[in-house]
Amino acid sequence: MAVGASGFIGTRFCRRMQQNPTLKFSIIDKASSNAFPELCKIADVRNLDTLRSTIEENSIIVNLAAEHRDDVRPLSLYDDVNVGGAKNICVVAREKNVNTIVFTSSVAVYGFAPVGTDESGTINPFNDYGRTKYEAEQVFRSWQAEAPETRTLIVIRPTVVFGEQNRGNVYNLLKQISTGRFLMIGHGNNRKSMAYVENITAFIEYALTNFKPGAHTYNYIDKPDFTMNVLLSTVNRILGKSEKIKFRMPFWLGFGIGKIFDLIAAITGKRFAVSSIRIKKFCSNTVFGTSIEKLDFKAPVPISEALERTVRHEFIESHGNENVFYTE
Template identity: 50%
Template sequence: MKVTIIGGSGFVGTRLITELLQREEITVLNIDKNPSEHYPAITEIANVLDKDALQRLLIGTDVVVLLAAEHRDDVSPVSLYYDVNVKGTQLVLEAMEANAVKHIVFTSSVAVYGLDKENPDESAAIDPFNHYGKSKWQAEEVLQKWNASHADWIMQVVRPTVIFGEGNRGNVYNLLNQIASGKFMMIGKGENRKSMAYVGNVVAFIQFLLENKTMGSTVYNYVDKPDFTTNDLVRHTGEALGKTLSARRIPYWLGMLGGYGFDVLAAITRKKLAISSVRVKKFCAETQYDSTKAMQSGFQPPFPMEEGLRRTLHAEFGKS
């Protein structure tokens, strides 16, 4: 089986390639606009918006894993979300059809549900609050429309929650870094629960989907349980690193006021800042998602949530 990963030079893609290359029956090609630090020999540089390049590079492919996306909170112009995430998906499907490739694993996001929802499953209402979530949902609609006229295709959609793990430099890393440094400031009470997913489990689930094929379109949330509160994360970080950690606290309204102040500063300086009102709002939101469907599919996560967190903390911050 030849697996072509589109957008595999990043955090999740690199981990996925590492795992797939251990399988003798699988060959891997990575297509990305950025070079791969770890796997340059199997990487072709191309943009997801370059249909001609996609058609040429997908020759001989059996399955596509589409990871490429604009996902940061501060992408500018915002049209990039829709160009890459929506139009890019359409162009990948067209390139697949040109090469008779009929199996795609597409990574969407729980961002399609919006914030502060009550543990939504895959049938919950769609209510994205930002351009990333809106564009991911529009990309899913592209897949749904395609599926209506391509009944013999396998289209597997994974909606992961925020992904963390060794080597990641996203929001969870920034949070854990602040906690581990002892400089962390809690906004609000810290009782809001956060669904998260360890990269080793997300990659294992994608591999599971490659091997368990069902005609038509299927959608899965991916979340590792249990859901930790922010207070839990402070406690687990201290235990993993052998430190006594506590967090200074400020009220939510003051945190949001500060976020808006940074929004104004970013607009004036035209610089991307680490703090914004959107990030404060996301940090304090209740972000729990139901992953019963994935866990009842026959998949068994290889890493308990606590072990994934411990591995990440030890790799990034050591143990005193």
């Protein structure tokens, strides 16, 4: 049962599952799946009764449901969906004899973490998203600990996920580069861990059948990590543009401009693409380690190829009016 699988990662995961005849799947989401409407059952993780009517006996649950945008209002939605949803899923899992849950959490649980932070890193979220993701992890851990010899929990903490048809932060960055509107803030030597959607769905598929009972936690990152300078020059090369960076705005100036937008947003209630937290995130090192490299899992698509596939799909090729996913 793929909960919250009508979205970006979920749709790619279900496409992958279609290719595996040994694994039957269905989608549970509050919105119907555009790609797989015939396999979708409508339910909201905040509503226990709808989950009871859709989760099947003895199934495996992959929980992709989340409230995750930077601008969620009211803030209580983070708790209602991420934590309350986890509690409801565990209630139904107990009732339906579910023994395996895969939960997609986030590296946001670490906050502004030291470079190379792995699964043993200090939990220090800086926002409600990271906080509630970690609290949801604890809910699932409590469920697993009730029957440690028979229940399996796999917690996957992805870094920022990108890929074709996504309209999140990475897409916005790539679009700015492609249109010539990108402005480098800071020195550009800061590195960014990223994850390609096809690779993370491959790891979710791997997790369904390759772990024994217990609680397992993995960061998901596709290596190597790009610096912002390398990312910019690589995308420009794919687009056939000059790889030279012509102008840089000092961090202090960019951060100050972000603060001005924060103030305007607070006064007017409007949402802006520019904010101080986004400037800070952009200029920070966001580099994580992962113990996945100790497993026999191999990502199907190298990160350099994944970036090229995405840039070509979105900014060079034509794909008509295909469905896209708006996430951050």
